[in-house]
Amino acid sequence: MSEQFEPNIVAFLCNWCSYAGADLAGTSRTHYPANLKVIRVMCTGRINPLFVLNALQQGADGVLVSGCHPGDCHYMEGNMYARRRFRLMKDLLEYLGVDSRRFHMSWVSASEGGKWKEVVEKVVDEVSEIGPFEQFKREKINW
Amino acid sequence: MSEKVLQKANWSSFVQALADARELWFPVKDGPIYKFAPYSGDVDAGLEEYAYSSVPPKAVVLPQTETMFLYQVGDKETSLPEEKKEKVVLGARPCDARAMDIVDRVFQWDEDDPYYLENRNKTAVIGLACNEPFVNCFCTSLDGSPGSTQGLDVLMVDLGDKYYLRSVTDKGSRILGDAESALEDASGEGSQAEEIIKEAEGKIKRSIDTEGIREKLEEGWEAPLWDEVSRACLGCGACTFLCPTCHCFDIQDEVEGFDGRRCRMWDSCMFGEYTLHTSGHNPRPSRKERTRNRISHKYRYYVEKFDKIACVGCGRCITSCPVNIDILDILSRVKEEL
Amino acid sequence: MVDLETIRKKAKEIVSREDVKHLIGWRKGTFGYRVTPYWVEAPEDAEELVYSPLCNTNLATSLTLAEKLPLPKGQEPDRRKTALLVRGCDSRAVVQLLTERGVDREQVVLLGLPCRGVVDLRKLKDSYPEDNEVADAEWKEDKIVLNVSGEKKEIPREEVLDDHCLVCRYPNPVEADETLGEKVEPWAEESHPGVEELENASFDKRWDFWEKEFERCIRCYACRNACPMCYCEDCILDRLNPTWIYRSNNYSENTAFHIARAFHLVGRCVSCGACERVCPAGIPLGKINQKLVKEVREKYEFEPGTDPEGVPFQASYNPQDQEDFIL
Ligand code: SF4
Ligand code: SF4
Ligand code: SF4
Ligand code: SF4
Ligand code: SF4
Ligand code: FES
Numbered sequence: 001m002s003e004q005f006e007p008n009i010v011a012f013l014c015n016w017c018s019y020a021g022a023d024l025a026g027t028s029r030t031h032y033p034a035n036l037k038v039i040r041v042m043c044t045g046r047i048n049p050l051f052v053l054n055a056l057q058q059g060a061d062g063v064l065v066s067g068c069h070p071g072d073c074h075y076m077e078g079n080m081y082a083r084r085r086f087r088l089m090k091d092l093l094e095y096l097g098v099d100s101r102r103f104h105m106s107w108v109s110a111s112e113g114g115k116w117k118e119v120v121e122k123v124v125d126e127v128s129e130i131g132p133f134e135q136f137k138r139e140k141i142n143w
Numbered sequence: 144m145s146e147k148v149l150q151k152a153n154w155s156s157f158v159q160a161l162a163d164a165r166e167l168w169f170p171v172k173d174g175p176i177y178k179f180a181p182y183s184g185d186v187d188a189g190l191e192e193y194a195y196s197s198v199p200p201k202a203v204v205l206p207q208t209e210t211m212f213l214y215q216v217g218d219k220e221t222s223l224p225e226e227k228k229e230k231v232v233l234g235a236r237p238c239d240a241r242a243m244d245i246v247d248r249v250f251q252w253d254e255d256d257p258y259y260l261e262n263r264n265k266t267a268v269i270g271l272a273c274n275e276p277f278v279n280c281f282c283t284s285l286d287g288s289p290g291s292t293q294g295l296d297v298l299m300v301d302l303g304d305k306y307y308l309r310s311v312t313d314k315g316s317r318i319l320g321d322a323e324s325a326l327e328d329a330s331g332e333g334s335q336a337e338e339i340i341k342e343a344e345g346k347i348k349r350s351i352d353t354e355g356i357r358e359k360l361e362e363g364w365e366a367p368l369w370d371e372v373s374r375a376c377l378g379c380g381a382c383t384f385l386c387p388t389c390h391c392f393d394i395q396d397e398v399e400g401f402d403g404r405r406c407r408m409w410d411s412c413m414f415g416e417y418t419l420h421t422s423g424h425n426p427r428p429s430r431k432e433r434t435r436n437r438i439s440h441k442y443r444y445y446v447e448k449f450d451k452i453a454c455v456g457c458g459r460c461i462t463s464c465p466v467n468i469d470i471l472d473i474l475s476r477v478k479e480e481l
Numbered sequence: 482m483v484d485l486e487t488i489r490k491k492a493k494e495i496v497s498r499e500d501v502k503h504l505i506g507w508r509k510g511t512f513g514y515r516v517t518p519y520w521v522e523a524p525e526d527a528e529e530l531v532y533s534p535l536c537n538t539n540l541a542t543s544l545t546l547a548e549k550l551p552l553p554k555g556q557e558p559d560r561r562k563t564a565l566l567v568r569g570c571d572s573r574a575v576v577q578l579l580t581e582r583g584v585d586r587e588q589v590v591l592l593g594l595p596c597r598g599v600v601d602l603r604k605l606k607d608s609y610p611e612d613n614e615v616a617d618a619e620w621k622e623d624k625i626v627l628n629v630s631g632e633k634k635e636i637p638r639e640e641v642l643d644d645h646c647l648v649c650r651y652p653n654p655v656e657a658d659e660t661l662g663e664k665v666e667p668w669a670e671e672s673h674p675g676v677e678e679l680e681n682a683s684f685d686k687r688w689d690f691w692e693k694e695f696e697r698c699i700r701c702y703a704c705r706n707a708c709p710m711c712y713c714e715d716c717i718l719d720r721l722n723p724t725w726i727y728r729s730n731n732y733s734e735n736t737a738f739h740i741a742r743a744f745h746l747v748g749r750c751v752s753c754g755a756c757e758r759v760c761p762a763g764i765p766l767g768k769i770n771q772k773l774v775k776e777v778r779e780k781y782e783f784e785p786g787t788d789p790e791g792v793p794f795q796a797s798y799n800p801q802d803q804e805d806f807i808l
Contacts, residue, residue: 080798097688106808136736175763208729380701429548465759467510467517
């Protein structure tokens, strides 16, 4: 399966760092896997954990949340709240049986096009290893 | 009417015969509760341990979630869900069958509700008389009985090493016919069954005299009693979702990619947003009005429309209420204080 | 501990005060082991108060359940206070509410009671089936004495106590205007029963367990409504625009509901167990909540509802918060 399986990964990127970082990777013509569906938000602090949940329900095989390094958040501390929040969201998902490789968080700054590539590769590799997410995906149950 | 006997030793072949002829629904233990689920082939699952199902068998004819029609987003065409199968419910308690009879009227008094009626008409119910009524049963106060046959197609009574079965409707006779090979003709077990039922009636400890409640509910609309009895209420859906006669539903659209469905799901008048208007106005703004509605619907509005009380005395709302809001307590206070 | 007469006497005194509207406590229910929250309006009502191991609701919920309806024109709001009996967990809930500004300390009078744990009706009913007769119970050292129709039965406490109470470390109120009786000696070390077992299982085993549990949920939301910390006026579970969680009942939506509910209680759950006790489907909600309680405590040294001056967990951060999970 892993031969053909192309994971579907939803990435929530903050506008000011990670989105710009991804952009830089693009404009510098860095090659990285195209499995990501990027959703730009203003700050990681704006990412409701329900987004992650909903992405998984709606067909994501993995989710990535990425924002500014500590101290660099455009809104000073949005990423600090996000760090707590997603640490625990990850714990909760894992506790319920969602493989730890499905959910990731990263700090990628506007100048880290190279790091962005590494992060994406790692996330795509890990999700490819475990295969499609089926556990609580919405699948026309009893339609 | 046919009278049969099922030796418990033949239980599995009986169950298998039913399951071969129709989709069989059976009370299944799920964690600490029982609920009706399609028979899985587990022939050992008997009814010995089962007392009553926390989730009533109304869920078979009025599923908690039900597709009404399917569509493609952006397209005008709609299609209907798959046709429903012929079903048989085995082991419903007599009150739960009487409750179906009550719900039936709601779904056909003005417009026929095709979803419900299709399901209901295709469902046969084999009831199991209650040899040992439960703590909060009060069916005998509402013209019911642990051996009532109203709404049933077949009544089954546990006689220890065997069951006595009696068909009540033609459908019931046909069902017994399907399982004929597992059954024997009855010879005098009928009177034994009657005795057991009579004895069971005597074991019911709770009761209410329903005389005059409807009028009192009308007169006592603004009584302070409603504040008092609803104060502890959590506004949850336990009492209504689990009530075999509650039948309210909400309609929602669900979309998967470009595939959509319109579906309905149980709703509860105890929920705050049940009566919430788009404007933000809520004519039942607090738990007081909601509690009053729950009681009034069963003991007044339904009575005014169908000349019958929409409660069968199963006691589920009493047993499952987390804060012991007790319909019998409310009703007796209604009688005394209003 | 504390005897009932003392509680009733004090309750009378409190409801007689001009600045107090009513006192919320418990009274006997209508059958079996049931006890129900009770509003003492007048001094004589206090005679009905009970306090026993059967008092299994969290009274702090009564504070947040009370609807704040618009008043008819010209009518002055009733500014009198609400008095509340609080044990350890009730008081922790109030404290947590204080830190969230969910409750105004000036508006409540807290009458503290030491507690030795409440029974889990499911455990109790297994060995001592519930009957119509209204039963009584009391704490007696390490036993619980059941009194059913005049017949007394002594049961070891650990046999019937709610799992949350078995490991409760706050049996005495953490905040009260006055606490009656003698403090009890806490009996438990920190532990989170049932959590480790799942932690040690494989991902697949965990999901097998939870899928079955969540699938059974009927979405009655009794767990949410019984929880003192679930008091959002516009709960995410009811919201339709957008509909985050579909209302259809199946393992997918039910799981989403359970994750959302549990997550909203991160750093807020005071481990009272009310949610699990009210669930008509017997879903082990405590096993989810306790996992998060454990993580919050181990990773962030935060314990909800213990510091009235504290800052809500998810509305604060520490620059040193761990981030080894971040790429
Ligand atoms: S109102 Fe209560 S007792 Fe009556 S049928 Fe419904 S659940 Fe049963
Ligand atoms: S009466 Fe009981 S079961 Fe019904 S909504 Fe109120 S608290 Fe829930
Ligand atoms: S109380 Fe139980 S059945 Fe009801 S919504 Fe909560 S978990 Fe589900
Ligand atoms: S989640 Fe459950 S245990 Fe935690 S505070 Fe709410 S009711 Fe109590
Ligand atoms: S589940 Fe979440 S949104 Fe709903 S009441 Fe609880 S905390 Fe509020
Ligand atoms: S702006 Fe990038 S994390 Fe806040």
